[in-house]
Amino acid sequence: MTSPYVAVLIMVALGLAFAVVAVGLSAVIGPKTYNRAKLEAYECGIQPTPRAASGGRFPVKYYLPAMLFIIFDIESVFLYPFAVAFNQMGLFALIEMVLFIATVFVAYAYVWRRGGLEWD
Amino acid sequence: MTAAVPSLFSAVSVDYRALAPVLIVFVGAMVGVLVGAFVPRARRHVIQLVLALVTLVAALLTLVLATVGHSAKTVGGSVVVDGPAMYLEGLLLVIAILAVLTFGERWGGYEADAFTPMGAATPGSPQEAAATRAGFTTSEVFPLALLATAGMMLFTSANDLITLFISLEVLSLPLYILTGLARRRRLLSQEASLKYFLLGAFSSAFLLFGSALLYGYAGTVDYKGIAAAIVAGGSAYEPLLLPGILLVLVGLLFKIGAAPFQMWTPDVYQGAPTPVTGFMAAGTKAAAFGAILRFGYVGIEAARWDWRWPVIVIAALTMVVGAVLSVTQTDMKRLLAYSSIAHAGFLLVGVLGFSKAGISGVLFYLTAYALSTVAAFAIVGMVRENGAEASHLSQWAGLGKKHPVVAGTFALLLLAFAGIPLTSGFTAKFAAFAPAVTSGGRAGIALVVLAVLCSAVTAFVYIRVIVLMYFTEVAPSEVEALMPSALTTVVVTFGAAATVILGVYPGPVLDLAANAAQFLR
């Protein structure tokens, strides 16, 4: 009984294994030296913003890039099945996908022009 | 089950002629977003207003000239453009045109419009004050209204559960945002927006869960397939059917504010900017009843003896809750909210007629109610005290003396809500209740009697408001009705004229509704 889900299960197992192995290996064989810069949230020199005075809430502007990311994330997710089925659907699918991307870009243009991508 | 994944995909045919009105509105909304992105701030308001109106009128013309008479089942059967859909699309476009006109009202420059200058600014913050001083406008309300309109139009045509859900969200999300954009009493407005969003999401979850159960039962989300599965019977998952139907109905009934899912209505109606309340009250109701009719009459009609009883109970409860609670309301917008709940109950009585006459009765009722409601909220937006909307009932006392025309028009609309003969409300009730009496059986008759009782209670409420406006002598106050520009004047005049015409000579519109009352299965 070779259900199509077996492949999925194997995929999940491989993914899990990769994560565990990668994290585990770095814990085992990585060098362990700590200094002040090493313990910063971003190890690249950017100063972390202090926590909000009102008690641990993130300013709403953090959510803006997060939401924008999700939009484009979904766009890319949607592109996968399109790519798979492109052969069968032909030109129609291409036009539809162009329209879809154009629609997303309208929103992108709005966000860009209205300053949604500026941090301050 | 074999892995035949690729063969599931194939290009569907799209009947652009049938879909043209919806597509035009969508395109208009997209252009509106671009206008918001690239046009300088000072010119946005006018351009957006004109663009929205042009889009809606173009869609309406397209509908009337090209789409009518061209019933079609398209996009792989998930969208059906048939009589009821076209009728409701037309109605929704008219509602949207009227609503956009009220959105655009700027009181001849004396007063600002109903929307906050900067939705992202914290209420009472320096940024908000600066935006107000600079005269900013939230011109995004127009594309948002277009998006909501397009969602509503699609909602009435949705012929499978996925399309139903998508269009529900397309119509809801812009409304959540619009609700939070009131210029005054912003905290109330934002609270209303959040409540609407949370409860809306909650109800969407029910709808999705119900869809899943129905899919489990029928193996398809298509209405036709579900109907076929019910007729065929003998499914191994029989117990999933009724819960699935009821959960989907819960999601839909939430939108019309049926009890016990009505709690959001008064808070949201009160908090939302008044033009938005009018748009929401009229548009959402029309769209959601379109969806309920299609789901009930096309998808699950064969199982109606099972799901009829819960809906009968909900209809009765809705009428009673709407009527009884309207008695103690002291805020005009909340009063109209409870009135809309009661009207939702009356409309459900029409839905339970289960006949062609029932469909046309509901269609007509929606028309009459929508046109009166938009005009009523337009008037509510006109009555001000020191610039702020005077929505407390006590502020309306003696309005008839100072502004006889405004108060008189409002009284006419209230009489229509009360269902007094020779107004559209009476015709509508007659058209919606008659099928319930003749083809609804004993339950139908009982519901109609209850409906009349509830109408009498609400009539007391409305007529009390009229008494308040005309017969109550109060100390002089600052309350006055603003002089509206042509925009609001058109809306109020149209609404009042429709109220009278549909009351005195409703024949043509009734014919229209009767001819449209045939679902394409």
Added chain:
Amino acid sequence: MHTVVTSLVAQGGSVAEASGVTSLAWLLVALPLLGAAVLLLGGRRADRFGPLLAVGLSWASFLVGLVIIVAMLGRSGAARAEHLTLWSWIPAGGFQLPAGMLVDQLSMAFVMLVTFVGSLIHVYSLGYMSHDPDKRRFFAYLNFFVAAMLLLVLADSYALLFVGWEGVGLASYLLIGFWNRNPAFATAANKAFVVNRIGDLGLTLGIALIFATFGRVDFASVAAGAPHASQGTLTAIGLLLLIGACGKSAQFPLQSWLGDAMAGPTPVSALIHAATMVTAGVYLVVRSHPIFDAAPNARLGVVVVGAITLLFGAVVGCAKDDIKKALAASTMSQIGYMMLAAGLGPIGYAFAIFHLVNHGFYKAGMFLGAGSVMHGMDDQVNMRRFGNLSGAMKVTWVTFGVGWLAILGVPPFSGFWSKDKIIEAAFIGDGWRPWVFGLAALIGAGITAFYMSRLFFMTFHGTKRWTDDVHPHESPLTMTVPMVVLAVGSAFLGLILGPTGGFTHWLEPVVGGGTEGDPVIAVPILMVLTLLLVAAGVAYAWLLYWRDSVPEVAPQGSLVTQAARQDLYQDAINEGLFMRPGIHLTRSLVFADSKGVDGAFGGLAALVGGLSARARRLQNGYVRSYALTMLLGVVAILGAVWVIS
């Protein structure tokens, strides 16, 4: 399983479609409506010509009615009734509800009464309201009232009747509250409003039940369907319609508003609260005779209401010192007679309407007389301050005297011809009923004689009791001429229509008729008995209020008198039951803080109000409890379905 008997109902009936002048019947309503519109919309520009235009249009409406009725007289009895289809009002698929007018003998009798008396009162108002700065509005409302009342009586269906019904109600509030500078007057308008809502609720439900039963609401279909409907349904419909009639006609237990409605200008009291609108309830019962014919229990309800009210009003009338309130109590009592007659069935319908028409003339005349007295006495209404006005106001005295003789039922004045017939009819029947209802009607006649004589003597005879700064004088011609015309009508109308049986024959094709059986007391004995009782009443009043001097401050009086002064405490009871919640609601709307109404107490409205306030607590503003309510709702629905299936 359906109670719908639609299939048995044929549309239309036997009434012919209007031809000739009858097709102009719409003008009857349209003309005064036009007047109202011009006066209201014309603004200040219409101030000068407005009142005269209103008077002219009212008379024009009368002339149209006259032409129609003359044409009607030219046809034979069965062919007199005609139906005028105005337009196809609600053509909803299989449900046709055309708007039309039923121009038959019954409606034309009302048309003549309403337009003639109405027009006279328009003329009278020219004099009475000549100094009022807002008389344009007053005449607009009067015209509107006439239009609505005509629509009420000419409607061919309950739906259209309801339009007129609400219209006259609206006109009534507008006119009671016309002087609403005075809070008491505005309160009276509110009171009329609240009580009438209850009546209207009955009528609405009645119409809904008619619709649910017959599938139609036009009179012809109801008449055709009534014999096939079940007894219980018909009784329910009849009782609901009776509630509606009680509200509009100030019948027990919804009578409390009429006395306070006297706050309006006197011509209004004469037209609306004496001659026409308050008789709409009687019209409703008579017009619904197919239902009442087939529902004896509903008829019994009508008779009981009529009998109670006629005695009630008469007793209250004995104790009132306010001339208008005494007349209002008398109106209540007289309408009680009409209801009693209408409830007796086919033997009574025609007499009910006959009495209604006669009453319209003499009561309107007396109200106008009272207005004339007030006009000459600086708007005083306390009869203890009148006395011996016969010399100062000769015309008023004579015309009022004619009205007084008419209401007493002294032959040959008009009241005699209708009231005696009602008393006779009340004595017809078997068992206890003729004795109870007959005696009630008979005793009522005696009390009526007493209180009307009391009113007449206290005002026009006995000793002069007015203060020196008042200078009674006769009113101008615009006021006295209508009074004279109405007095002539009160004197001779009954004589013309009564003994010949002309009026009953006229109505017979519509309401049926014929006397079944004889009274339990022989007719001549009954007549003599009635006259003796009337004479006794007059004599007793003469002793107390003409021969003896009347104290200027009312004596404390017996317990009965005190109770009667307080409207037999019905007012207080009704106040607790209907009125206080209403006032509370309206007042709290105006004065309540933003927290709103905390609740309303007692009675019917409070039930709804209390329920509402309680349910409102669920609406606490917390989204979590809203969501919980939704969830509970879903669980309840699914649970119920799971349990049932």
